[in-house]
Each structure stands twice: as C-alpha cells, then as structure tokens.
Amino acid sequence: MSVAPIRSDVAIIGGGIMGCSAAFFLRQRGLSVTLIETDKVGRQASGTNFGNVRRQGRPIFQLPLANRASRIWRSANELLGADVEYLQGGHMRVCFRDRPENVGAMEDYAAKAREEGLDLELLSGNVLRDRFPWLGPDVLAGSYSALDGHANPRLAAPAFARAAARLGARIVEDTKISAASKQGEDFELVAEDGSLFRAPILLVTAGAWAGPIAGWFGEPVPLTPRAPTMTVTEPVPYAIAPSVGVMTPDEIETVYFRQVARGNIVLGGSTRAPSYPDEYRAYVMPQNTLTQLEHIRRLAPGLAPLQIIRVWSGIEGYTDDSLPVMGPSASVPGLFHAFGFSGAGFQVGPGVGETMAELIATGATDIPIAPYSIARFAE
Amino acid sequence: MAERRIIVIGAGPAGVRAAEALVAGGVRPLVIDEGRRDGGQIYRRQPDGFKRDYATLYGTEAARAEAVHQAFDRLRPAIDYEPETLVWNISEGAVWTTSAGEARAVPYDALIVCSGATDRLVPIKGWNRAGCYSLGGAQIALKAQACAIGHRVAFLGTGPLLYLVAHQYAKAGADVAAVLDTSPLRGRMAAAAKLAAQPDLLWTGAKLTFDLWRRGIPVRTGVTLTEIHGDDDDGVSGISVATRGGTIRRFDCDAVGMGWHLRPETQIADLARCRFAFDAPTRQWLPETDADGRTSAERIYLAGDGARILGARCAEVTGELAALAALADLGLADKADRRRELTAQKSRYRRFADGLAQAFPWPHDLAARVADETIVCRCESVTAATLRASIVDSGATETNRAKAFSRVGMGRCQGRYCGNAAAEIVAAARGETVEAAGRLRGQAPVKPIGISTARRNS
Numbered sequence: 001m002s003v004a005p006i007r008s009d010v011a012i013i014g015g016g017i018m019g020c021s022a023a024f025f026l027r028q029r030g031l032s033v034t035l036i037e038t039d040k041v042g043r044q045a046s047g048t049n050f051g052n053v054r055r056q057g058r059p060i061f062q063l064p065l066a067n068r069a070s071r072i073w074r075s076a077n078e079l080l081g082a083d084v085e086y087l088q089g090g091h092m093r094v095c096f097r098d099r100p101e102n103v104g105a106m107e108d109y110a111a112k113a114r115e116e117g118l119d120l121e122l123l124s125g126n127v128l129r130d131r132f133p134w135l136g137p138d139v140l141a142g143s144y145s146a147l148d149g150h151a152n153p154r155l156a157a158p159a160f161a162r163a164a165a166r167l168g169a170r171i172v173e174d175t176k177i178s179a180a181s182k183q184g185e186d187f188e189l190v191a192e193d194g195s196l197f198r199a200p201i202l203l204v205t206a207g208a209w210a211g212p213i214a215g216w217f218g219e220p221v222p223l224t225p226r227a228p229t230m231t232v233t234e235p236v237p238y239a240i241a242p243s244v245g246v247m248t249p250d251e252i253e254t255v256y257f258r259q260v261a262r263g264n265i266v267l268g269g270s271t272r273a274p275s276y277p278d279e280y281r282a283y284v285m286p287q288n289t290l291t292q293l294e295h296i297r298r299l300a301p302g303l304a305p306l307q308i309i310r311v312w313s314g315i316e317g318y319t320d321d322s323l324p325v326m327g328p329s330a331s332v333p334g335l336f337h338a339f340g341f342s343g344a345g346f347q348v349g350p351g352v353g354e355t356m357a358e359l360i361a362t363g364a365t366d367i368p369i370a371p372y373s374i375a376r377f378a379e
Numbered sequence: 380m381a382e383r384r385i386i387v388i389g390a391g392p393a394g395v396r397a398a399e400a401l402v403a404g405g406v407r408p409l410v411i412d413e414g415r416r417d418g419g420q421i422y423r424r425q426p427d428g429f430k431r432d433y434a435t436l437y438g439t440e441a442a443r444a445e446a447v448h449q450a451f452d453r454l455r456p457a458i459d460y461e462p463e464t465l466v467w468n469i470s471e472g473a474v475w476t477t478s479a480g481e482a483r484a485v486p487y488d489a490l491i492v493c494s495g496a497t498d499r500l501v502p503i504k505g506w507n508r509a510g511c512y513s514l515g516g517a518q519i520a521l522k523a524q525a526c527a528i529g530h531r532v533a534f535l536g537t538g539p540l541l542y543l544v545a546h547q548y549a550k551a552g553a554d555v556a557a558v559l560d561t562s563p564l565r566g567r568m569a570a571a572a573k574l575a576a577q578p579d580l581l582w583t584g585a586k587l588t589f590d591l592w593r594r595g596i597p598v599r600t601g602v603t604l605t606e607i608h609g610d611d612d613d614g615v616s617g618i619s620v621a622t623r624g625g626t627i628r629r630f631d632c633d634a635v636g637m638g639w640h641l642r643p644e645t646q647i648a649d650l651a652r653c654r655f656a657f658d659a660p661t662r663q664w665l666p667e668t669d670a671d672g673r674t675s676a677e678r679i680y681l682a683g684d685g686a687r688i689l690g691a692r693c694a695e696v697t698g699e700l701a702a703l704a705a706l707a708d709l710g711l712a713d714k715a716d717r718r719r720e721l722t723a724q725k726s727r728y729r730r731f732a733d734g735l736a737q738a739f740p741w742p743h744d745l746a747a748r749v750a751d752e753t754i755v756c757r758c759e760s761v762t763a764a765t766l767r768a769s770i771v772d773s774g775a776t777e778t779n780r781a782k783a784f785s786r787v788g789m790g791r792c793q794g795r796y797c798g799n800a801a802a803e804i805v806a807a808a809r810g811e812t813v814e815a816a817g818r819l820r821g822q823a824p825v826k827p828i829g830i831s832t833a834r835r836n837s
Contacts, residue, residue: 040780154783234791234827286468286475290482290834307827309791
C-alpha cells in the first residue's frame with residue numbers, strides 16, 4: 001500500500017526557533033513549506049533556554065547575523081501578532097576583579113563590534129556601581145549593550161510556527177522522520193507513522209538530533225547533547241532591566257540572570273549536565289543548581305534572600321568548536337542545514353530563519369556563513 | 380555486610396509506622412521530616428507550652444494520635460531523625476535536603492516516601508482574597524496555634540474534612556457562618572454500603588453533621604459555586620453560592636475555609652521518575668504502586684496519603700507495609716504473614732475510600748466551567764480566560780503546554796493547588812477527557828529554597 005506524499009517546495013525537519021522562523025520567512029517569500037516536528041514546536045532547546053537576546057560575546061564574524069536577528073526581535077510582536085515578551089532592557093557583560101585581563105579583552109571586543117554596528121559602553125568604578133548597584137563587589141568592569149535584552153523562549157518558536165501557519169505553512173507535529181533520501185530531484189522523507197513528505201529542498205533544523213540526519217546524506221556531524229542548568233525565583237518587584245552575564249574563560253563562573261516583567265528572576269549557567277536526546281529527557285543535577293547559586297551570589301549578592309521556585313533543563317546540541325552548522329550541504333544539492341548552535345542559538349534564531357529563507361529562495365545571502373560550513377567536519 | 384541506609388521521608392502516621400517496622404527489622408533508619416515535630420499534619424503536635432489534652436486536639440482520633448506519638452518517642456534512640464528538613468530534590472540514588480540554609484546529599488539503599496497530602500481545590504471567583512484558606516490550613520491554625528482563620532467563617536467544599544473542620548471551629552467557639560457542600564445528599568446514600576467498611580467513622584460523620592444542625596449552623600448540600608465577596612483592603616466579606624433550586628444565597632463572613640477532599644503530594648515520586656497512572660474515580664494521576672507500595676522506580680516505596688488518599692488510619696498500615704517490603708527486597712527480613720494481614724486491612728480502607736470518593740465527588744464540572752475572570756493559578760495570577768486562550772488561540776494540546784504558554788502552575792506551588800482544576804479546564808476547552816489533558820510534570824525544588832542555600836561540607 002502506498003501513501004500519497006505531502007509535497008511542498010521546502011521540507012523542514014525540526015520545529016525549533018530556527019525551523020519555525022525559516023518556515024515563516026520562506027512563506028513570506030512565497031515558497032510552500034512543510035515543517036515536521038517530532039514533538040511540539042519549540043519544546044526542546046528553543047523553549048527551555050535562558051532567553052537571552054544578546055549580541056555581545058559572539059564571534060565578531062557572527063555579528064551581522066546577530067544584528068539581523070536583533071532587528072527582527074524588535075518588531076517581533078507586530079510581525080507575529082503575538083507577544084513574545086521581548087524586553088529591551090539592555091545586556092550587561094561583566095568581569096571579575098581576579099581576571100583584570102578581561103577588561104582589555106572587553107575593550108578590544110567593543111572596538112571590533114563597533115565596526116560591525118554594535119555599540120558597547122564600557123563601564124567601571126563609580127559609574128558602574130551607580131547604574132547597576134546590585135552588582136557584587138567582585139565585579140570589576142562591565143560592557144553594556146543598550147539595544148539587547150531578553151524574551152520568553154516558551155512563546156517565541158510557537159509564535160513563529162503559528163504565524164507561518166497563518167501564511168499557509170503546513171506545521172506537522174508529533175511526527176518523527178525516520179529516514180530521508182534524495183530520489184531524483186526530490187527529497188523523500190519517511191515518518192515513523194508511515195507518512196511521506198517530498199520536496200526539492202530540505203532544510204535540517206533538528207538541533208541536538210540533527211547530526212545523524214546530516215549523516216543520512218554522507219555528512220555526519222558529531223554533536224554532544226548537553227543540558228543547561230536553569231532556575232527561576234519567586235516574583236519580586238521589577239527592578240533589574242538588563243540581562244546580565246559574566247565574561248570568563250571558566251565555564252563554572254559563567255552565570256547569568258534576567259528579570260521578567262512579571263518579576264521572577266531567571267538564572268542560568270555555571271554548569272551543564274549530559275542530556276539524553278534518544279529519550280527526550282534532560283535532568284537538572286542538584287549539585288549543579290547549588291554551584292549556580294554560589295556563583296550568582298558572587299555576581300549579585302542582593303539576590304541571596306530570594307527563593308528559587310523551579311529548575312529545568314533542555315537538550316542542546318554542541319559542536320566541537322561551538323560554532324553552528326549553517327548553510328548548504330557540501331555535497332547534496334538542495335540540502336541545507338541550520339543546527340548545532342551550541343547553547344547560543346536563541347538570539348540569532350530569527351536571523352537564521354530569515355537568512356536560510358533568503359539563501360534557499362535566492363541562492364545567496366550577504367550574511368557571512370562560511371565559518372559555519374558543514375565541510376569542516378569532513379575528514 | 381555494610382549497614383543498609385533506609386530513608387523515610389515524613390513523620391506522620393505512615394512514616395512513624397514505617398520507621399518502627401524498620402527498627403524491628405534490625406535497621407537504623409533516617410527519618411527526614413519537614414515538620415518541627417513528628418505527627419504529620421493529621422497528628423500534628425502542639426507547640427511547646429500549649430497544654431490542650433489529646434481529646435481536645437484530636438477528638439475521636441485521640442487514642443490513635445497518642446499511640447503514634449508514643450511509638451515515635453520510643454523509636455527516637457533507635458533512629459536518626461532530621462526534623463525541619465526539606466527533601467527538595469532526588470537524583471542518582473540520593474535525596475537532597477536543606478535545613479537551616481544548608482544543602483546536602485544523602486544516599487539511600489531504599490527510600491520510603493510518606494509525603495502526605497494537601498487539599499484539593501476548585502477555583503472560585505474571589506478565592507485569591509485575604510481570608511481564604513484551605514480546610515487543612517484552617518484546621519492547622521486551630522490545632523497548632525489555637526487560632527481561627529476569622530471571626531465568622533464559612534466552610535466550602537466537600538468530604539469528611541469539611542464537616543470535621545466546621546465542627547472543630549464551632550466547638551472551639553468560632554462563629555461558623557455556613558457549611559456549603561457541593562455534593563448532593565443522594566451520593567452519600569448510594570455510597571453507604573462502601574462507607575460501612577468503617578462503621579465508626581460513618582457514625583462519627585453522622586454525629587458531626589447532627590451537631591452542626593443542632594447548633595443552628597446552616598448546612599447546604601448540592602450547592603454550586605458563585606463568588607467570594609470582598610475587596611483588596613479588607614479581604615473576604617461574604618460568600619454566595621447557588622442552592623439546588625438555583626437560588627443565590629449569600630452568607631456574610633470574614634474568612635472561608637475550602638477543600639474538596641485531598642490530593643497526594645507526589646512531587647518526590649515524580650522527581651524519582653516513578654511511573655504515574657490515571658485514576659478514573661478520582662480523576663487524577665497517581666504514582667503506580669503494587670499492593671506493598673513498591674513503585675516503578677528501583678528501591679523507592681510510597682506509603683500513606685502521599686501514595687493514594689486512604690486516610691490516616693490506613694497510613695499506619697501502608698507505612699508498615701512499605702517498610703516490610705523494603706526489608707524483604709533488601710534481603711533483611713521477610714514477614715510474609717504480617718504483610719498479608721496488612722494487605723487485607725488495606726483493602727478494607729480502600730473500600731471505604733472508594734465510598735468517600737463516591738459520596739463526596741470532586742466537582743469536575745464546576746472546575747471546568749469556572750468563570751473566565753476567575754483566577755485559576757493564584758501563584759502566577761493566571762485567569763481561566765488566559766488558560767483557555769492558551770488552548771483555543773495558541774493551540775496548546777495538554778496541561779504542560781498550557782503551562783508553557785499561560786504560566787498556569789508555574790509559580791511557587793508548581794500547580795499543586797491549581798493543577799487538578801487546570802486539567803479540567805484544559806480538557807473542557809479541548810473537548811477531551813481529563814486523562815488526555817495529562818498532568819503537570821514536577822520540577823525541583825519540591826518546595827522553594829533560598830538562593831542563599833550553601834552546600835554543607837560532609
């Protein structure tokens with residue numbers, strides 16, 4: 001018995017923020033789109049991450065992509081017809097006194113970032129304390145970006161999916177693709193439930209699950225699945241506008257926090273645990289929660305009296321060099337990838353979607369994507 | 380052979396009897412309890428310096444309360460005991476506790492969770508006002524502190540606790556404005572045969588109800604919820620319900636105690652990754668256990684109302700049963716005859732509990748139909764309208780998705796008080812069964828802990 005395949009111009013495997021925003025922008029360009037998601041859209045890393053909408057700290061060559069995303073975030077509510085709780089309270093990156101060499105690195109970064117259109121204000125001493133009095137005494141200096149902030153990860157990817165669906169995209173949830181291959185001019189995707197999808201273009205945005213899918217086409221990418229440590233406090237009066245994070249080479253010191261309009265403070269970072277993509281499970285290890293709290297107290301001692309009410313995690317796919325795979329396949333015409341964002345994909349997500357749509361529809365983009373080529377994983 | 384560590388969480392009737400059976404089996408258990416003293420919620424001990432006698436505090440259950448307290452007092456030299464200690468997470472064969480701001484991991488060979496229950500609640504417009512308490516909370520104020528929740532108190536809900544707490548308040552001298560029961564009387568008649576499994580409890584219930592009537596306290600059955608009146612400054616000023624005939628009746632009061640029976644506290648079982656199953660008669664998800672209290676998770680046992688609401692008397696039975704199962708599984712002792720005896724007792728309590736569920740049903744239709752402007756999740760101030768929009772407009776298909784979109788159940792209680800009602804609202808909005816609406820997944824911490832929490836050096 002044969003099942004009639006669902007045909008479209010583009011098939012997308014994976015309904016995170018990359019896939020959902022790509023579906024939306026592809027529809028804006030008039031291509032027909034089918035997006036297939038194993039679970040529900042935006043439920044994995046895209047829905048469980050910290051929610052940082054920050055540009056600084058990214059490689060300088062990634063800033064054009066981040067700037068593109070930044071413009072989309074600022075108009076997201078109008079674009080999507082839904083509130084994704086984007087709050088442009090600024091993004092503050094600080095370094096501690098015991099790493100004074102980071103001040104020079106911050107200055108260096110700010111100079112290069114300015115050339116790419118990202119303005120960073122360097123702050124220290126009384127100016128820093130006056131403006132951000134809740135920073136701890138260990139904080140030496142900070143780098144402030146006014147036009148960044150944070151948004152609600154639980155809402156963003158589903159809002160892109162709904163907006164894409166309103167434009168005519170077909171969003172297929174609870175459907176796992178178990179095999180895909182190129183049959184003549186078309187890609188053929190076979191789902192576990194037997195349904196079939198055909199399209200001349202395939203975009204893989206399957207996050208931590210994407211490595212083996214790329215492998216079906218002879219270009220496997222090793223991804224390490226990790227689970228971030230996320231925490232939220234009880235709500236307290238809204239007082240902290242920027243999203244705040246620590247610049248340090250030591251992962252354990254890398255904590256960050258932001259306050260949502262409702263008043264809760266979201267904490268992230270410090271440690272990551274293993275995660276289990278095959279089981280769709282990620283667990284927060286209690287010792288990691290305690291380590292995170294210890295470093296949060298150093299960053300902002302004033303938060304110490306608050307209670308944490310919930311922790312969570314998700315499944316993120318990390319590449320060995322922490323850069324994503326983004327762009328066309330090196331060997332299969334019509335195949336495109338955008339995955340492996342290594343815990344730093346939320347902010348760039350909508351920019352990735354728009355760039356992939358541009359690349360698929362026009363064959364080119366001005367956004368530099370060469371560093372993300374899948375060819376770097378070939379032996 | 381190395382000493383086996385068996386941890387008992389909770390020092391209510393189930394935890395005390397579990398610890399007792401473990402000690403008898405030659406083990407020195409560690410009993411971890413949130414309470415300042417043993418007894419749990421039901422047999423909560425009064426603070427030092429309070430001098431009320433057992434009959435005053437525990438009524439018809441005085442002898443049982445005293446026996447459980449005495450049992451624990453006798454056990455003290457033979458157990459390790461950590462009161463005022465919260466188990467906030469469980470991971471890789473260890474429980475994580477906090478006490479006085481310090482956290483530590485305690486590994487276990489077997490874990491017996493006797494986590495008790497809280498009130499099951501139905502949202503009603505105005506229930507977020509100051510002066511609204513759960514029945515359990517109202518009872519604890521009286522039992523622990525000899526305080527009433529208000530001068531003139533209305534009681535709302537269903538189940539034996541509704542009548543018991545109203546009666547305790549009346550006896551203590553509080554002005555009871557009304558007892559408003561959402562269950563119709565006819566359900567009690569239909570359940571009489573099952574309730575006869577505990578004839579003395581049935582008789583106690585009848586006496587309480589008669590005494591409320593004798594005191595001239597209005598008792599209305601089969602009511603539907605309308606509104607708790609009041610304002611932001613002064614809190615509750617009254618309550619209106621619709622009586623069976625459809626007439627709206629208002630009762631002036633400055634406090635409301637409400638509860639629709641109880642629901643088990645299952646967060647620890649959830650964090651221990653125990654499998655849950657839908658229980659159709661009570662319309663909620665419960666951890667799966669076998670007759671002895673074994674869960675699907677290795678070396679984890681459940682007992683008392685934390686597993687299933689079977690009451691305080693049965694908690695003593697299931698506590699001992701779980702301890703005997705743990706001892707047998709660890710190869711330390713096997714009292715098969717005693718386990719059979721306890722299992723038979725448990726069956727009789729189960730029959731009575733089934734009767735209660737039938738006599739005092741969870742009014743799922745009232746929960747499903749709650750007015751749009753009513754706050755469902757009080758922690759996060761989420762209205763029924765917002766919750767329904769997460770289904771209808773945003774396309775959520777079950778409660779966890781509705782939580783992600785609407786914040787329902789995302790606050791400090793993590794849906795323990797609104798989760799049952801939220802599931803009914805989701806199911807109704809989806810036109811599906813409440814089973815299909817699923818259950819809110821638990822996340823650590825079991826209860827809030829401080830950012831100041833430090834790791835204890837062990």
